[in-house]
Amino acid sequence: MSKTIYFDNAATSWPKPPEVVEAMVRFLDEVGANPGRAGHRMAVEAGRVVYEAREAVAELFNAPDPLRVVFGPNATEALNLALRGLLRPGDHVVTSSMEHNSMMRPLRALERQGVEVTVVHCSPEGFLDPTDVEAAIRPNTVMIALNHGSNVVGTLLPVAEVGRMLRQWPAGAQHAAPLLLVDAAQTAGAVPMDMQADGIDLLAFTGHKSLYGPMGTGGLIIGEQVGLARLEPLKRGGTGSRSEREEQPTFLPDMYESGTPNGPGLAGLTAGIRWVLEQGVEAIRVREMALTQRLIDGLRGIPGVTVYGGLDARRQTATVSFNIAGMEPSEVGLRLDEGYGMMCRVGLHCAPAAHRTISTFPVGTVRFSLGALNTAEDVDGAVEAVARLARGAL
Amino acid sequence: MTSNEQGGTSVQHAVILVHSANHAPKAEKALQQAGITCKLIPVPRRLSSDCGVCLRIRRADQETALRVLEKARVEIEGVHEI
């Protein structure tokens, strides 16, 4: 069999830069101690490692302060913290029809508790019109919660336009501007983002995709407009600070970070982000756009293949969804794996709303998702494999 | 490590308490960048029952250090001469 082509980077990136593995091994071998739980020099060094991860994240997204970065296991927990921590019965939240279940399921659960949820419809290509978001705002709207990049068709949602609109909120308005929560799981590290310039109040990220860190790392960046008294922690417990008190600390990041952190994971995450910053997010974006357009054009040229989304790499991430006429996505996935050594994901990708939007529910699609380490050769090999399958199926 | 970081009897020290061990590396960095010698040590028991760390500096640097930390937006819980 030919070499493995890994096209499942939207699920998690692989391979990781060697620096990531080295940093994790170094933490386990040499640093070892529990950060922030003691004052000896090993614990102090572990604390520095964790702080370096905060600095790397803050630099990448231009967060106002590294201590505003709250770490957790993944984007899912970060979204749960933001949604369940801020939304109360009677509050209204605006979201889109391109959301992942990490956003949609907590929102549907909150809806049953009396939170009002408006799902703004996106176009069949998966694009969101920011004026539709503006039109959905009501006097009780406290949050706009948007996926930055679709994990199904890669379409980019206009979060910066929405953020700028919210920053122009009239000073004497009857009610305060809603907060903007962005799910950056698919875009962090792959698409340039500036939390302050883009008006993002809460940014949820995951470490194991385009930040090239390990699984089990992620977090929420809490902007300066977010009142901590309003944001309830998801969990309470040991923080290594204020140990004499039985109440949770009320300062960042300890308030939202109970329990021993993922030390080796955060060491790896720092190395991943430093690698991304060395390449440059803009440079990664340009490279991935070229590969994505090559993939879209290649797949579109195959008789019997339908490619979904906007078909324009400038308006999407390196994730491309398609189907072969007369063939189940699961069948395509199995044949690509067994016959061509190609790893991809098929089905609904944890995003039924997005598949309804692009009219591929409930069958789903075959999804190819590229990363910064894929090559034009990988793309050409993939297009060739799909062409062969399509010829057999037609 | 230089000799004045060892806490010899000739040098008088102060400790700066910050909110938590998450804040200590930020404070340490700010002080180091300003050229102020500091060392992260466990918080002395008589100052707090906390299990965390604090920053030990030379007493002579105290004023400058506090200015540096204010500028770096590190919140301080207290300063004590030890």
Ligand SMILES: Cc1ncc(COP(=O)(O)O)c(C=O)c1O
């Ligand atoms: C758009 C989107 N949001 C959230 C997530 C959840 O990320 P994680 O599984 O790391 O929590 C994913 C990935 O699975 C995603 O693609």
